[in-house]
Amino acid sequence: MSAIAIGQHGRPRVDGVTRSLEKASLFFVVLAVLYGIWEGYRWLGIHFGWTHPFAVNDTTMPHIHDMVNALFQPTRAGGPLLVGILWRASLFTAKEAALGFAMGAVGGFALGTLLAHSRVLQRGFLPYVVASQTVPILAIAPMVVVWLASLHVTAWISVAVIAAYLTFFPVAINTLRGLHSADRRALELMRSYAASTWTILWKLRFPASLPYLFAALKVSATASIVGAIVGELPSGIAGGLGGAILNFAQYYTFAPQNLWATNIVAAALGITFFLVVLGAERIVVRRAPENLA
């Protein structure tokens, strides 16, 4: 009996281990192939002097090991290592993005909940919330930063406001969708027990909305980082990743690997934010969404 039990429990576990090992090795194989493609294209481009679509040389396509190396070099003699500078810049940008993400998520959830309970408000505001998804909303970033600066708002908070409004709209739409996705039969049952609107909201509608909410939060996690980086451009904040990108872009011809290294760190920050939300989703949501657009 016990042998069978072990066999039954043991086999899938071994399978799981080998599968994740396979996955990990595949991951590194693909990474190596991508590395090979970059270096191969670079070599061919330099060797044959390709100028189309762009001239290939050390400036346009630095070695990947040079980019990684640059992280562990000081940007100027005697200065701190680049990775240290970028670590602090990432923390700064992460702070802006996290504050914006929190403000946008709370505001978006509040608006979504409000709209879910009033048809008139829904008809009045929903068209604009939907339309906001079709306009290049980031274009307003410089206006918001300059405007808030004239109201004596601290610069990094005005950047957080930009991250917030990028988070706001997807969260509002998906909250509304999610709150409406509650099972009709459960809704009728709650009503037949004379449950209050609040009880229905917290016991039924809110749990039903979670998969939708997290779908929006995953999109917004990246969007809030993008908003923070773009918001830093016109605000003249030098402490964040956006400032670092502007700075290293100016010296691109002298040290291209610094800008590439900064982008690697920005990418890592974006993926980290996404993974944090993904982790939260794994903990909170147990039900798979049946139909998410």
Place this chain on the structure above:
Amino acid sequence: MSSAPVAVQPLPQGGVARMVGRRARDWIPAILVLVLTLGVWQGGVKAFHVKRFLLPAPSAIWTAFTNNQHALWREGWFTFQEALGGFAIGCGAAVLLAMVVARWRPLGNALMPYAIAANAVPIIAFAPITNAWFNPLTKSSKMAVAAVLCFFPVFVNVVRGLTSVKPQQLELMRSYAVGQLAVFRLVRIPTSLPFLFTSLKVASVLAMIGAIIGEYFGGSLDSLGANIKQDAALFQFEKAWAEILVACILGIGFYLAVALAERLATRWQPPGGFQSE
């Protein structure tokens, strides 16, 4: 039986008329909100003498829009071309690669984690690099960013669409001894269309954002983005808002064009019908 068509005929007409009426009534709150917002904005700016550089009145923005219309549309067209070029390159490459990957599944399984990770990367930060690859004053530098931005969502969605074919359909095709190409044409591509268009709509917005933000990092003064940035820095807010208005009009137009293409391409499909069975 013979009277049925006569009885049925007037009903849809009345239905349509009622639907139009109801739709108009549906829009009343939205129009009210717009009018109220503009009214409060205009009235508030006038009543409290809000300084011009804090928030220009809607009428001032409209004046700036009409006065500079010629230049604004020229800048808008410049930026729109960048967005359109990037959209075409990025979406085209994504669809092609997605087809290859859907045909050779192991390749897809290997590449998908990277594509999904790339969707979480602030790709816009690569704008200064494409500015260095191409001359920042050229359109190609912004097209490149827009193309990369469009690529990943379209790629992920089209792969998902091409591989979400029902097994029964594939078995039916196999039982008819249909070739791989025909399976692609008859089953996989039609199944993937809703997925494709969902991602194309996202990509149309991303392409505009890519072009405009690319211009924030440095670009020709014939472009919207460079002008928005400059006018905001020079406190010429009316003009900057007028430029943003143009960007929004072009963005919505682009989105609606893709949505219209979707209607035309998936007309044979009842809405949501591909999943309902």
